Every structure is written in structure tokens, then in C-alpha cells.
Amino acid sequence: MYKKKTPTQIFCGLHLFKELLNGKWKLMLIYYVYKEYRRPSQLQKIIPNSDRRVLDKQLNELVLHGFMRKQVFNTKVPKVEYELTDLGKSLIPVILNLEKWGEEHRPDLEIVLKADPKFIDIV
Amino acid sequence: MYKKKTPTQIFCGLHLFKELLNGKWKLMLIYYVYKEYRRPSQLQKIIPNSDRRVLDKQLNELVLHGFMRKQVFNTKVPKVEYELTDLGKSLIPVILNLEKWGEEHRPDLEIVLKADPKFIDIV
DNA sequence: AAATATCCGCATAAAATTATCCGGTATTGC
DNA sequence: GCAATACCGGATAATTTTATGCGGATATTT
Incomplete structure (x- = not known):
């Protein structure tokens, strides 16, 4: 299993959030399970x-x-379901807030992204 | 200059946020400039x-x-100052919200981090 | 029988981010 | 003069994350 080689700093809440929820689809997965x-x-x-495999890993x-x-569920056709814990549910307002910020500023942000040559193509 | 090789997806606000603000210190920099x-x-x-150099890059x-x-400022000793734009300022409530979530759940989150062998040592 | 749907997992490759190694100018204070 | 502060930047190494290439099982539908 992969282990980090750099000490993880968590002296502020932002770090706590980032360390645990930075995965590419994590917030979206929480949102959709909700x-x-x-x-x-x-x-x-x-x-x-x-x-x-990427979603699985993040899940x-x-x-x-x-x-x-x-x-x-050990039914004839195997079935799996995810559900949020209280900790997961506590993220819903945060996620909605991030989503809201993003959508409110989408016009500006899209301009910014398209102006940055780093982002070659944007879908 | 480095260019991404994978198309950037921004079909939701969460992605917009993530693409632009995922840097290790970015939110903290915005907060401290504020x-x-x-x-x-x-x-x-x-x-x-x-x-x-990492901070510089993110700045x-x-x-x-x-x-x-x-x-x-082209004073005798060079001086540089950063200040937030309106777009930057619009992030302050979001940042405070993230920070608040992190601190409110710090006890749980620290347990989780320490239980995960991936995070060898936590500062 | 074949196609589709449900699910799982390891090993490695590729991409992206972060850290480090070099280098530099100019002024102030001692 | 010499140390400390203020600033900048390119090139490469290391780390971390994400993507892909293989593999597997069982059950239902067409």
C-alpha cells in the first residue's frame, strides 16, 4: 500500500479538509450518495x-x-449500497456552498480557465 | 511551461473550485492576504x-x-504586496466555512487520520 | 449461446503536483 | 567588509494522484 513520505500538516481546518477530501471525485460522490x-x-x-477503479478507490x-x-447485500446478483454517515452528512452544506460559489462565478472562472494555456482543452 | 494532458472537466461548480484552488497553500494564502x-x-x-518557490508559484x-x-513598489529595497480582487474576496466566506467545518470535526478527523497507515506522521 | 448487468482487485503506467538545487540583484544594519 | 533582509526564476527531482491493463465471479435478459 502506498504511504506518504512527507509529514502531513493539519494545523488548520483547511488542511483537515484538504487531506481527506481532495480526491478528484470525492465531494461529488458524497453529494450523489446524498x-x-x-x-x-x-x-x-x-x-x-x-x-x-478510480471511483472505487475513492469510495x-x-x-x-x-x-x-x-x-x-448477498442477493443472487450481488448488490452494494453506500450511505452517508453523520460525518458525511455534515459535509453537505459545505459542498452546497462550494457548488454555489462555483456556479455563481462560472462566467468569470470560465474566462480565466480559457485564458490559461495550461488548460488545453476544457469540457 | 507545463500543460495538462487530460481534458479539464467543469460541468459543476465543485470542479471549477477544484481546478483553480486545489493548490496546497492557495486557500491559506488568500486567507492570510485577507x-x-x-x-x-x-x-x-x-x-x-x-x-x-512553492508559495511563489501558487501566488x-x-x-x-x-x-x-x-x-x-520600486523603492530602494524592493517591496511587493498582494491584495485580493473581488473574485478573491468572494472566497472568504467559503474559506471560513471550510475552516469551520474542519475545526468543528477536528477530533473525529484526527482519529481518522491517525488510524490510516497512509499518513505515517502527522504534525 | 451471447450479451449485459452486478460486483471486485492488483500491478503498473502516466500525469500532475510539490520540493529542492542551482543561480541571481540590491539595500540596510553592524 | 559581512550578515541579514527583500526579492526573483529556471531546471530537475521527488512525491502523490489518477488512469489503465490485465484479471476474476455470478445472474439475468435476448
Whole structure:
């Protein structure tokens, strides 16, 4: 398993957030589980251009870190569902706030992104 | 200059936020500039264990992306000051919200971090 | 029988970010 | 003169994250 080589600093709340929730799809996964897309296959469909293995990894971490619970149903066709823990639910207002900020400033931000040659193509 | 090789997706506000503000110290830099630590040397002092060149790079990006302005004073000893743009200021409530979430959940989050062998040592 | 749907996991490659190693100018204070 | 402060920047190394290439199982639908 991969281990970090650089000491992790958590002297402020921003770091705590960042260390645990920085994954490419993590906030979106939490949001969609909240919105009742609870099953891996549903999540893979609702999140475009995401790879199964990447989502899985992030879901596993979210479970490991206590933001979600994973329920496995041993039905004939295996079924899996995720649900938010209280800690996970506590993030919903934060996520909505971030989302709101992004959408409110989308016009400006899109200009900025398109002006930066680093972002070659934007979808 | 480095260019991304993977198309950047911005179909939701969360992505917009993430693409532009994911840098290790970016939110903290915005916060401290807001708190009147405007000069590079001040920022380098107030942010422990940060490297000058990394902070510089992030500051340059924040300017490039319109969150800050950089003012250069051609005094005998060169002086530089950063200040937030309106776009930068619009992030303050978001940052405070993230910080608040982190601090409110610090006890839980520290346990989680310490339980994860990935984070070998935490400062 | 074949296609589709449900799920899982390891090992490695590639990409992206962060850290470090060099280098530099000019002024102030002792 | 010499140390300290203020500032800047390119090139490369190291770390961390994300993507992909292989593999597997069982059950339902067409």
C-alpha cells in the first residue's frame, strides 16, 4: 500500500479538509450518495468520464475515513449500497456552498480557465 | 511551461473550485492576504514549513487566475504586496466555512487520520 | 449461446503536483 | 567588509494522484 513520505500538516481546518477530501471525485460522490445514487453502477453512470477503479478507490477511502458506510447485500446478483454517515452528512452544506460559489462565478472562472494555456482543452 | 494532458472537466461548480484552488497553500494564502499579511516575506513566515518557490508559484497562479493583484513598489529595497480582487474576496466566506467545518470535526478527523497507515506522521 | 448487468482487485503506467538545487540583484544594519 | 533582509526564476527531482491493463465471479435478459 502506498504511504506518504512527507509529514502531513493539519494545523488548520483547511488542511483537515484538504487531506481527506481532495480526491478528484470525492465531494461529488458524497453529494450523489446524498442524492440517492447509492450504488456503484449508478454512481459510475452519473459521473461522466470517470473510471470504475478510480471511483472505487475513492469510495473505499471515503468509507475508511468515515464519511460513508458500505452495505453489501448477498442477493443472487450481488448488490452494494453506500450511505452517508453523520460525518458525511455534515459535509453537505459545505459542498452546497462550494457548488454555489462555483456556479455563481462560472462566467468569470470560465474566462480565466480559457485564458490559461495550461488548460488545453476544457469540457 | 507545463500543460495538462487530460481534458479539464467543469460541468459543476465543485470542479471549477477544484481546478483553480486545489493548490496546497492557495486557500491559506488568500486567507492570510485577507488578514493583511500582504508581503511575500510575511506570508513565508506565517505559513510554516512552506518553501518560498512553492508559495511563489501558487501566488503567481492566484494572480494569473484573478484572485489577487500584485503590486510592485520600486523603492530602494524592493517591496511587493498582494491584495485580493473581488473574485478573491468572494472566497472568504467559503474559506471560513471550510475552516469551520474542519475545526468543528477536528477530533473525529484526527482519529481518522491517525488510524490510516497512509499518513505515517502527522504534525 | 451471447450479451449485459452486478460486483471486485492488483500491478503498473502516466500525469500532475510539490520540493529542492542551482543561480541571481540590491539595500540596510553592524 | 559581512550578515541579514527583500526579492526573483529556471531546471530537475521527488512525491502523490489518477488512469489503465490485465484479471476474476455470478445472474439475468435476448
